[in-house]
Amino acid sequence: MSRKPITFMQAINEGLTQAMEKDDRVFIMGEDVAGGAKVKHLADKNEDSWGGVFGVTKGLMPKFGRERVIDTPVSEMGYMGAAVGAAITGLRPVPELMFNDFVGFCLDTILAQGSKMRYMFGGKAKVPLTIRTTHGAGASGAAQHSGSYYGLFASIPGVKVVVPSNPYDAKGLLLAAIEEDNIVVFSEDKTLYGMKGDVPEGYYTVDIGKATITRAGTDLSIVTIGKMVQVAEAVADELAKSDIQVEVIDLRTVAPWDEATVIQSVQKTGRLIVIDEAHPRNSTATDIAAVVTDKAFDYLDGPVKRVTAPETPVPFASNLEQLYMPSVKRVLDEASEIIDDLKVVKA
């Protein structure tokens, strides 16, 4: 059945709706997720609620009621702790952390409690918790609202981390995350919310831990995360002009990332660039480079290049913010060591 493309944000809203319809143990909580419902000045405008700071959960409170769409005080530690507790007692909470930069307030509940319970109780306790949060620069949100910390969550054993790059994946990965019996951090790039794409109307899941090859190629592999897929595709278009065939891999899941797909690609092309908007040190990109160098050493035809943000907070000024994020130009410059001779040979 066909219908018009919907936005990334609508895809998540639709995923939440279908998860809540399917399983009445699923509930949402967070700051302003209902926000303003039944308030007179909104009702006068025929609006039911704000649905969170970006409007992602709009319409869910009127549909499912205040018991399943819970506005919390501005207390990340309080509601995240409640979510962990609810999860081990059998519910499937989907709390929202407004910006991933705020994780410090509630990290104890995730790191010291939630991520370890299944292990500490010998597998008898499950923690079916999906933490939705936002990351990403590009909206001039300044340093405290623009970071990309999925790698920080990914470094915690027992936590799975999902970073969708398009509306189809966003809905399918979200439904898979809610079905998952472990903590999943579902990190949404706030600058992708308006991105449109075809999304099936019905319930479906996209496998967690499985990358996807968005473009097949033989000369050079690029592994990317989230909105950096768009940069990788643009690089591939640019290099196609020089008859260089780039393979683009959308990682989809940052923890556990899909080693098999990445290594198979490197075995084919011999060359790898990792584009990641997060910081470069002790990060996902660095982890991928290390694992590939270890497991595919004899297949490498040059060093693994990483193109990332610099090791600084995100600048507020939009011109500096554009320089901060990996771009086509930066990829071509910073990875020229393994690109330029391909042009020569191909020519």
Added chain:
Amino acid sequence: MATAIVMPKLGLTMTEGTVVSWDKQVGDAVKEGDVLATIASEKLTYDVEAPASGVITEIVAQEGDEVPIKAPIGYIGAADEAPAAGGSAAPEPAAATTTATTPSAPAPQVPVTPVQAPAAPSTTEGGRIFITPLAKKIAADKGIDYTQIQGTGGHGRITRRDVANFTPSAQPATQPAAAAPVAPATPAATSGVPGYVAGAGLTGMRQVIAKNMMHSVQTTATVTLQRRVNITALMAFRSELKGKFAEPLADGQLSLTTLLARAVILALQATPEMNAWYQDGTYTKVEDVNIGLAVGLPDGLIVPVVKQAQNMNLTLLGRGLKDKASRAQDGKLKPDEYTGSTFTITNLGHEHIEYFTPIINSPEIGILGVGALQQQLVLDDQQKVIAQPELPLSLTFDHQIIDGQQAAVFLDKIANYLQAPYQLIL
């Protein structure tokens, strides 16, 4: 592990550089960023800095040697590290590098032998061969002796494609390069005359100019169009503005050069096929107009470049041209300030030349030669004899890319801007 000190690539078309002098010797302790040596590149000299801290363990390229870009000229290692294999504290002139002519040994008897002769891969200099894991594995599987292969990857590494493209040579690796006096990587270095090497016997900037000119002549199919442009209106425009804004306009923005450059930039924007490069079989139209201006120096010439000139008004353009020209005279240009031009203007008007046939600044498509202003007697509308200032222009273009009519239209566009000068400030 030793860190290679490599010949830097300073420009789009640079393929090799000459070691002019070493500031350090084997055994000297150096800090990262210290100036180690001076090299002569495209038209200028340049300081090579230490890529790491340590001790100079080996110097592989002596003063006067020509070295391909990215090839090592020396090595830095730990204080107690022995020189890299094959080196010694007082290295003899290595077979792989060239002893160029020196002032005490005048030109003819020593033909310049290129460094990257097929039989002596630059990657072996210093005793180490850089080869990617994949290339090494493939070479081993196929039983190929990879020490014979010339690496083309990053830092001169041998890649899998180098192994795939390699044809084992019948000649032993130790054979001097005399049989193949010209490096395949620099086809422009040779002419049709057997044994002729462009720039041979010359040094420094003279040699670079010689090579560039020969390269251009051998790779372009040039035609030169010549015409005059009536610049009565331009001169009036100029004196009117000068009278009104003399003080703030002291930066050369109303010089004839600036006005002409502005006209050329506008014409290039309207003729994108002319604002382009044709190099190694690839024709690339360039979005930015990077205007080059030939500047004569006591010992040669250089073309400083004002980049993204299409975004500049007369004030910015005038300042840019003046600044670049004066720093070119002082030898203070950085490499990216004399590379990357998309079209060049050259002026012999000061020397009373009217027309000439400039050589294209390769890989560009065209070059505009400007002659000396001429006072011409012509008949006006009333059939009265009047004097009018006319500017002679010579446009050389590459007929491989552009045809005569297109070039004539382009030249006419420049003329139109000069004849209706208010367009220059719109």
